[in-house]
Amino acid sequence: MAPVTQALLFAFLMLLLLRRAPGLGVWQCPVLCCSSRDQPQTLLSLCPGVGAQVDPGFQLRQPQDKVSVAAGETLTLNCTMSGVSPPGPVKWLKGWGSRNVTVYDLTGSFPRVTRAVDGSNTDFTIHIRDVQPEDSGTYYCVKFSKSLSGDGVLQRGSGTEVSVQAKPSAPVVSGPDRRAGPGQSLPFTCTSGGFFPKDISVKWLKDKALITSQPPQINPGQMKFSFDMSSTVTVTLQEGDIRSQLICRVQHPTLEDPLDGTYPLSRALRVSPRVQVVMDPSSPVKVNQTVNFTCHVKRFYPGDVTVTWLENGTELKVQNVSRAVETPQGLFELRSLLEVQATEEKNGSVFTCRVVHDAQDPVTSMATLQIVPLSKEGQGDWSQTDNGVNLLASPVLWLGILLEKGLLGGLLIFLFKRGRA
Ligand SMILES: *[C@@H]1O[C@H](CO)[C@@H](O)[C@H](O)[C@H]1NC(C)=O
Ligand SMILES: *[C@@H]1O[C@H](CO)[C@@H](O)[C@H](O)[C@H]1NC(C)=O
Ligand SMILES: *[C@@H]1O[C@H](CO)[C@@H](O)[C@H](O)[C@H]1NC(C)=O
Ligand SMILES: *[C@@H]1O[C@H](CO)[C@@H](O)[C@H](O)[C@H]1NC(C)=O
Numbered sequence: 001m002a003p004v005t006q007a008l009l010f011a012f013l014m015l016l017l018l019r020r021a022p023g024l025g026v027w028q029c030p031v032l033c034c035s036s037r038d039q040p041q042t043l044l045s046l047c048p049g050v051g052a053q054v055d056p057g058f059q060l061r062q063p064q065d066k067v068s069v070a071a072g073e074t075l076t077l078n079c080t081m082s083g084v085s086p087p088g089p090v091k092w093l094k095g096w097g098s099r100n101v102t103v104y105d106l107t108g109s110f111p112r113v114t115r116a117v118d119g120s121n122t123d124f125t126i127h128i129r130d131v132q133p134e135d136s137g138t139y140y141c142v143k144f145s146k147s148l149s150g151d152g153v154l155q156r157g158s159g160t161e162v163s164v165q166a167k168p169s170a171p172v173v174s175g176p177d178r179r180a181g182p183g184q185s186l187p188f189t190c191t192s193g194g195f196f197p198k199d200i201s202v203k204w205l206k207d208k209a210l211i212t213s214q215p216p217q218i219n220p221g222q223m224k225f226s227f228d229m230s231s232t233v234t235v236t237l238q239e240g241d242i243r244s245q246l247i248c249r250v251q252h253p254t255l256e257d258p259l260d261g262t263y264p265l266s267r268a269l270r271v272s273p274r275v276q277v278v279m280d281p282s283s284p285v286k287v288n289q290t291v292n293f294t295c296h297v298k299r300f301y302p303g304d305v306t307v308t309w310l311e312n313g314t315e316l317k318v319q320n321v322s323r324a325v326e327t328p329q330g331l332f333e334l335r336s337l338l339e340v341q342a343t344e345e346k347n348g349s350v351f352t353c354r355v356v357h358d359a360q361d362p363v364t365s366m367a368t369l370q371i372v373p374l375s376k377e378g379q380g381d382w383s384q385t386d387n388g389v390n391l392l393a394s395p396v397l398w399l400g401i402l403l404e405k406g407l408l409g410g411l412l413i414f415l416f417k418r419g420r421a
């Protein structure tokens, strides 16, 4: 072989060797390795700012480090290029490595994405509308170089970390399934969800007064990158709570003003009625006289009651129930009137007013009809009720009767003694 041919062959072999061995010289690395398709990732990390050396004029810039955007808003991702752009596509990728997702390239269809400057060769800034918590992640603007074996990464931006801030949903307060009376303690729960970041504060108020509560429970939400919270408070009910509101107040970095969830305590409260039967006239009741039995049903909530009258334990059909009237405190009152003709066979009859409220045991009050015999008319006072509206229980009346009898007795004795004398 001619020495010239040998020299040429040697030179060719050397060249091949240099191409195969990327670590040989720093100056060679960008030129030789980074256009190689074998290990784009490792090479890229070994050779930062790679593209600049491919074409000293080419530079890709991704200026945003971190971007925070509210859910539902439009996210802008900036990417600009300068210098002579070698052939090959530019893409936006979310994530790096095997889990990357192409967010935008020129060839695909990306309905939520628009370019800031359509068709520009230098500005590859994109807008992504209606971002959701699951859009959180790191986004890379990437310039690929074209080669026969496919596109390789030429240069990649430094990445933009996007966090999507999501507002909590309107808080909802739920109460117990059943009503409870004043003095009882009941749990109430406030829930809200879909928020990001995790920090959230919950306050409970009864009207304007703060109630102490445990910190809320925060759990991962149904959507990725979102959280749900639940907070429980125990409230001891009072009779005056009918007009009270329980408020769950949620504050989150995404909110200008806190969000309130309200619960009217009237939905959890039951105030059982006080029942009292009043007879009119109470005494004396003469045969065939009309007697009004009025059943006073007082201070109850909610406003539904059923009132029935019974005579000697048997239900009566005739009755007259007034409309429930609301008191200023929000409690209800009503009356039921029963007109009875005091016939002789009703002597000793027991009239009962039975009130059923909110599926509770009935509350009753009763009165006994006593009829004065014709012969004693105008003398005896016979009527009584069992709830304190009993004239016989009046000490003044007893005193009057005693005084009257005493005087009469005294007079009789006096007359008798005088007669004998
Ligand atoms: C991002 O790009 C838009 C549109 O090109 C521009 O208005 C904005 O100033 C850029 N922001 C940054 C941080 O470069
Ligand atoms: C993106 O993911 C695909 C496979 O899912 C992989 O082939 C490709 O190398 C990845 N690209 C980058 C730049 O990580
Ligand atoms: C009471 O009324 C009944 C029938 O209405 C009558 O038969 C009876 O005589 C009356 N009794 C008196 C004492 O008025
Ligand atoms: C009984 O009630 C009726 C109807 O409200 C009334 O007309 C009548 O005067 C009342 N009777 C008595 C004794 O109060």
Ligand SMILES: *[C@@H]1O[C@H](CO)[C@@H](O)[C@H](O)[C@H]1NC(C)=O
Residues within 6 Å of the ligand: 319, 320, 321
């Ligand atoms: C109930 O009482 C009112 C007056 O208090 C009267 O107008 C009405 O007719 C009565 N209804 C019945 C069914 O007795």
Ligand SMILES: *[C@@H]1O[C@H](CO)[C@@H](O)[C@H](O)[C@H]1NC(C)=O
Residues within 6 Å of the ligand: 311, 312, 345, 346, 347, 348, 349, 350
């Ligand atoms: C109810 O009972 C009393 C005493 O048991 C009796 O005197 C009265 O007649 C009874 N009333 C009726 C309507 O049966």
Ligand SMILES: *[C@@H]1O[C@H](CO)[C@@H](O)[C@H](O)[C@H]1NC(C)=O
Residues within 6 Å of the ligand: 287, 344, 347, 348, 370, 371, 372, 373, 374
């Ligand atoms: C009603 O009953 C009482 C005792 O229960 C009795 O003293 C009175 O005489 C009775 N009246 C009539 C009208 O029968």
